[in-house]
Amino acid sequence: MIFSGAEIRNSVLGVWYLFKGDPEGLRGFDASIAGFWRSFLLVVLIAAPYLLITSAQVDVYLEEMVDVPEGGVDLSLVATLLMLALNWFAFPLVLAILAAPLGIGQKFVQYIVVRNWVEMVAIVPLAFAALIYKAGIFNSEAFAFVTLFATGMTFFLRFRAAHITFESGIAFAAGIVAFDTMLSIVLEMLAARIFVGG
16 A cells, blocks of 8 residues: 555644644654655545546536537546646646745755645545536536635645745745646646647
8 A cells, every 4th residue: 555544644634733724733744755755646546536527627618618619628538647747746846946946945845745635635525526516416506616615725725734834924825825826727728728729
């Protein structure tokens, strides 16, 4: 098993404590070099929920479009997983380059570990909503509402992670989250142009 039961339990509890604003939550994460590299393997666990969420979002998009493109919108499995990989690895890579100039070099490893586990926890409500929508229990409006709420909670968790891990001011933590989000949006737009067209 990639992750022990204890590591999963401690990390999820760590996210919960950070959500509450308790710095003790940082103790729940393995911020060693081994824990750092292992945290990237969470992408394996995130892949299936990510595929489900993306599929549901495409369904909603097509449902609400007036003029559906000829042939519809077809995101292949490979394209979707490549988009996930871009989102998962690009920000840590860019932040590693900027860590020294920003003065966060000593906290970089710990922050990325925390961020990766935050993303793992944050995807759960989105995946659940997507599953309910795909099952026909949620309509597109309900799915959109839950998605909006879950996205807001994700931003909040990301903010808490940056604010507490870096022991920074609100503006700096918010800037880290904004940069993470904007980079993700740009990469997804580029990927959409390549794989979907437009």
